[in-house]
Amino acid sequence: MNRQDFPAPPEGFVVTHMLIVEDIGRSVDFYVNSLGASELVRIPDGPAILGFANTWIIINVGGGPTEDKPTVVLAPPSDPDLIDSFMNIRVADVHAIYDEWSAAGARFLTPPQDRGAEIRCYVRDPDGYLIEVGQSTGALG
Numbered sequence: 001m002n003r004q005d006f007p008a009p010p011e012g013f014v015v016t017h018m019l020i021v022e023d024i025g026r027s028v029d030f031y032v033n034s035l036g037a038s039e040l041v042r043i044p045d046g047p048a049i050l051g052f053a054n055t056w057i058i059i060n061v062g063g064g065p066t067e068d069k070p071t072v073v074l075a076p077p078s079d080p081d082l083i084d085s086f087m088n089i090r091v092a093d094v095h096a097i098y099d100e101w102s103a104a105g106a107r108f109l110t111p112p113q114d115r116g117a118e119i120r121c122y123v124r125d126p127d128g129y130l131i132e133v134g135q136s137t138g139a140l141g
Contacts, residue, residue, distance in 0.1 A: 014055075014056070015055065016049075016055065016056040016057065016058050017055065017056070017057050017058070017087060018057075018058045018059075018060065019057060019058070019059050019060075019125070019127070019129060020060060020061065020062045020074045020075060020076050020127075021059055021060070021061060021076055021125075021126070021127045022061070022076050022126075022127055023061075023126070024047070024048055024059055024060065024061060026126050027048075027059045027125060027126055027127065028042070028048045028050065028059060030105075030106075030125050030126050031050050031052065031057060031059070031125070032050065033104060033105065034101055034104045034105045034106040035052070035101055035104075035106060036100075036101075036104075037050040037051060037052040037057065038050065038051040038052075039051075040056070046060065047059060047060035048060075053089070060074075062074040062075040062076065076127040076128065076129075077127060077128045077129060080124060080128030080129075080130070083130050086129065086130040086131060086132055087129070087130075087131045087132070088131075088132045088134065089131060089132065089133050089134070090134055090135070090136065091133060091134070091135050092135065093135065094112045094119045094120065094121065094133055094134060094135035095112055095119075097133055098111060098112050098121055098133070101123065101133075106123050107123065107124065108121050108122065108123045108133075109121065109122045109123070109124070110122070112133075112135075114137075116137070117136070117137060118134045118135060118136050118137055119134065119135045119137060120132055120133065120134035120135070121133055121134075
Protein backbone atom coordinates (compact mmCIF):
# COMPACT_ATOMS: atom_id res chain seq x y z
CA MET A 1 0.00 0.00 0.00
CA ASN A 2 1.24 3.46 -0.87
CA ARG A 3 0.87 6.34 1.57
CA GLN A 4 -1.42 8.16 -0.89
CA ASP A 5 -3.77 5.14 -0.87
CA PHE A 6 -4.43 5.38 2.86
CA PRO A 7 -7.55 7.42 3.78
CA ALA A 8 -5.65 10.04 5.79
CA PRO A 9 -5.27 13.09 3.52
CA PRO A 10 -2.43 15.57 4.09
CA GLU A 11 -5.02 18.38 3.82
CA GLY A 12 -8.77 18.69 3.48
CA PHE A 13 -10.76 15.56 4.21
CA VAL A 14 -12.04 12.25 2.84
CA VAL A 15 -15.31 10.52 3.66
CA THR A 16 -15.26 6.91 4.82
CA HIS A 17 -18.10 4.66 5.90
CA MET A 18 -17.81 2.72 9.18
CA LEU A 19 -19.59 -0.61 9.54
CA ILE A 20 -19.90 -2.21 12.95
CA VAL A 21 -19.91 -5.99 12.49
CA GLU A 22 -19.96 -9.25 14.44
CA ASP A 23 -16.91 -10.73 12.70
CA ILE A 24 -14.32 -8.56 10.91
CA GLY A 25 -12.89 -11.44 8.87
CA ARG A 26 -16.30 -12.56 7.62
CA SER A 27 -17.21 -9.03 6.56
CA VAL A 28 -13.84 -8.42 4.89
CA ASP A 29 -14.32 -11.67 2.97
CA PHE A 30 -17.76 -10.52 1.76
CA TYR A 31 -16.69 -7.04 0.67
CA VAL A 32 -13.44 -8.23 -0.94
CA ASN A 33 -14.54 -11.53 -2.52
CA SER A 34 -18.21 -10.84 -3.31
CA LEU A 35 -18.22 -7.10 -4.04
CA GLY A 36 -14.63 -6.56 -5.22
CA ALA A 37 -13.25 -4.23 -2.55
CA SER A 38 -9.50 -4.24 -1.93
CA GLU A 39 -8.08 -4.70 1.55
CA LEU A 40 -5.69 -1.86 2.29
CA VAL A 41 -5.07 -2.26 5.99
CA ARG A 42 -5.89 -4.90 8.57
CA ILE A 43 -5.04 -3.78 12.07
CA PRO A 44 -4.54 -6.72 14.49
CA ASP A 45 -7.50 -6.89 16.88
CA GLY A 46 -8.86 -3.76 15.27
CA PRO A 47 -10.49 -2.43 12.17
CA ALA A 48 -9.93 -3.33 8.56
CA ILE A 49 -9.86 -0.51 6.03
CA LEU A 50 -11.03 -1.43 2.55
CA GLY A 51 -10.73 0.50 -0.69
CA PHE A 52 -14.11 0.32 -2.35
CA ALA A 53 -14.43 2.08 -5.72
CA ASN A 54 -13.72 5.75 -4.94
CA THR A 55 -14.24 5.53 -1.17
CA TRP A 56 -13.21 3.54 1.88
CA ILE A 57 -15.07 1.25 4.25
CA ILE A 58 -13.84 0.78 7.80
CA ILE A 59 -14.96 -2.52 9.31
CA ASN A 60 -14.76 -2.98 13.06
CA VAL A 61 -16.49 -4.73 15.92
CA GLY A 62 -18.70 -2.78 18.27
CA GLY A 63 -18.06 -1.57 21.74
CA GLY A 64 -19.31 0.46 24.62
CA PRO A 65 -19.02 4.12 25.44
CA THR A 66 -15.65 5.88 25.45
CA GLU A 67 -14.57 9.27 26.78
CA ASP A 68 -15.27 10.94 23.42
CA LYS A 69 -18.69 9.26 22.98
CA PRO A 70 -19.80 8.73 26.59
CA THR A 71 -23.36 7.55 25.86
CA VAL A 72 -22.87 5.74 22.54
CA VAL A 73 -22.76 1.97 22.08
CA LEU A 74 -21.65 0.63 18.67
CA ALA A 75 -23.36 -2.59 17.53
CA PRO A 76 -24.35 -4.31 14.29
CA PRO A 77 -28.00 -3.94 13.24
CA SER A 78 -30.31 -5.78 15.62
CA ASP A 79 -33.15 -5.92 13.09
CA PRO A 80 -32.09 -6.06 9.41
CA ASP A 81 -35.59 -5.02 8.33
CA LEU A 82 -35.51 -1.77 10.35
CA ILE A 83 -33.16 0.58 8.49
CA ASP A 84 -32.20 4.17 9.26
CA SER A 85 -29.38 4.46 6.72
CA PHE A 86 -27.74 2.40 4.00
CA MET A 87 -24.90 2.46 1.54
CA ASN A 88 -25.87 3.52 -1.98
CA ILE A 89 -23.64 2.33 -4.81
CA ARG A 90 -24.15 3.90 -8.23
CA VAL A 91 -23.04 1.71 -11.15
CA ALA A 92 -22.84 1.98 -14.93
CA ASP A 93 -24.57 -1.37 -15.58
CA VAL A 94 -26.70 -2.69 -12.72
CA HIS A 95 -27.50 -5.95 -14.53
CA ALA A 96 -23.80 -6.75 -15.05
CA ILE A 97 -23.01 -5.98 -11.38
CA TYR A 98 -25.98 -8.07 -10.25
CA ASP A 99 -24.71 -11.03 -12.30
CA GLU A 100 -21.07 -10.59 -11.22
CA TRP A 101 -21.74 -10.15 -7.51
CA SER A 102 -24.39 -12.91 -7.46
CA ALA A 103 -21.88 -15.31 -9.03
CA ALA A 104 -19.41 -14.31 -6.31
CA GLY A 105 -21.88 -15.17 -3.54
CA ALA A 106 -23.79 -11.94 -2.87
CA ARG A 107 -27.46 -12.58 -2.18
CA PHE A 108 -29.75 -9.87 -3.51
CA LEU A 109 -33.28 -9.30 -2.20
CA THR A 110 -34.61 -9.17 -5.80
CA PRO A 111 -33.19 -8.84 -9.31
CA PRO A 112 -32.78 -5.24 -10.58
CA GLN A 113 -36.10 -3.40 -10.79
CA ASP A 114 -36.83 -0.52 -13.20
CA ARG A 115 -38.07 2.39 -11.08
CA GLY A 116 -38.22 4.98 -13.88
CA ALA A 117 -35.39 7.35 -12.94
CA GLU A 118 -33.20 4.40 -12.02
CA ILE A 119 -32.86 0.64 -12.11
CA ARG A 120 -32.00 -0.69 -8.67
CA CYS A 121 -31.71 -3.72 -6.44
CA TYR A 122 -30.62 -4.37 -2.87
CA VAL A 123 -28.15 -6.76 -1.28
CA ARG A 124 -27.34 -7.44 2.39
CA ASP A 125 -23.90 -7.96 3.85
CA PRO A 126 -23.30 -10.74 6.42
CA ASP A 127 -24.41 -8.51 9.32
CA GLY A 128 -27.63 -7.46 7.60
CA TYR A 129 -26.52 -4.04 6.36
CA LEU A 130 -28.60 -3.04 3.36
CA ILE A 131 -26.76 -1.88 0.23
CA GLU A 132 -28.60 -0.27 -2.67
CA VAL A 133 -27.08 -0.87 -6.11
CA GLY A 134 -28.53 1.49 -8.70
CA GLN A 135 -28.08 2.69 -12.24
CA SER A 136 -29.40 6.06 -13.39
CA THR A 137 -31.53 5.77 -16.53
CA GLY A 138 -31.30 9.36 -17.70
CA ALA A 139 -34.86 10.10 -16.64
CA LEU A 140 -33.54 12.90 -14.43
CA GLY A 141 -32.58 14.90 -17.53
